[in-house]
Amino acid sequence: MPRPAKFTEDQILDAALRLVAGGGPGAATIGGIAALMGAPSGSIYYRFKSRDLLLARLWIRTIKRFQQGFIAALGHDDLDAAALGAALYNVRWAREHLDEAKVLLLYRSEELAARWPHELGAELATLNADVFTAIRDHALRRYGEDSDGAALRRVIFALIDVSYAAGRRHLIAGEPPPPSIDDLVTETCRCVLGINQAVT
Amino acid sequence: MPRPAKFTEDQILDAALRLVAGGGPGAATIGGIAALMGAPSGSIYYRFKSRDLLLARLWIRTIKRFQQGFIAALGHDDLDAAALGAALYNVRWAREHLDEAKVLLLYRSEELAARWPHELGAELATLNADVFTAIRDHALRRYGEDSDGAALRRVIFALIDVSYAAGRRHLIAGEPPPPSIDDLVTETCRCVLGINQAVT
DNA sequence: TGAATTCTAGAATGAAGATTCTAGAACGTG
């Protein structure tokens, strides 16, 4: 019944993604997005109420795409394999999704959308809930009750921060993280989580 | 002979620092800086030719303040003490200079100044030269000739990226990095660089 | 084919900020 869309929501987000990855959030102007697609600016507004909303949706889409694999990796039965798998998943994902990784690693939600749209507040709040739960469960299984939070901090550091740190400078340089950082991440995780060499 | 300045360069940079630390580069508008100091915007332009130049100078001032101690720490005679000292210096510096650490860790030079002023190009290029040299020397002393660069990457990871990763999420939260991350950083450095427990 | 609905086109409008410009004030010196 409806006339088919010439510029879909995902196409617009893809264009915004390229601009953000290339020149930061500031580069993703409505005019810039439209120009990249060969569309008039009005068409962008037909899909997105505002620029903030558009960028917020880009953020959400990107995070969700990333999270799926991470949670899956962390769900491995073997505790150590789960940890190492999750940490390495981060590295591989960044390598295979350069632009999206740039958005996620080089900026933060507040930088993308100046004022996070009210209507997405709830979504933002729960965005990391599943990942957080998965990590907390992992910490619990690994260290038991964690009175002061140090154990949780340690797991977050090993599973997220370390791979983040290892990849960042390469993403800034615009190149995929080199293979050598897989070793660094693996070694670091083993060390921080006390995993011995026997584990795959 | 000259009339004494009411608004000095450093005072202006301090105001800009607070704004950037509080709300990102975008918050440091000329008007905002002026308002924070109770100065008219024209006075800002008397000191700085443009906003980009102002923010670029803030970046340079911040980096230089940070680098001094880092290079000093890395200069320790004992190789292992130098490495651990440098890594921990990062953490301590961030803890004691929250606002400046936010600027350095949460943003990048390109984000601060949209177009890095031409006149500062050379300065930007050599800004990290000393630190880079110090790190490369350290890598050389520790691992000898490094044909494929993996050794250098390893040292950069241990001395910079790891402490960066450990502190970042706390700076985002606006709180000083907790004491527990000193342990994480130390452990990680020891592991990545193959330093055994005997070292202080 | 005609009506209803969904989209695309772009020009017009507005707001936020950077930058410029002209006066005039404040200081140390001779």
Add this chain to the structure above:
DNA sequence: CACGTTCTAGAATCTTCATTCTAGAATTCA
């Protein structure tokens, strides 16, 4: 105290974008 210099004051100007608005085109269905 008068002068030359260095600064401060802010109003006025210019740009860059986001956002709005009005027409008009494209499709599907009856």
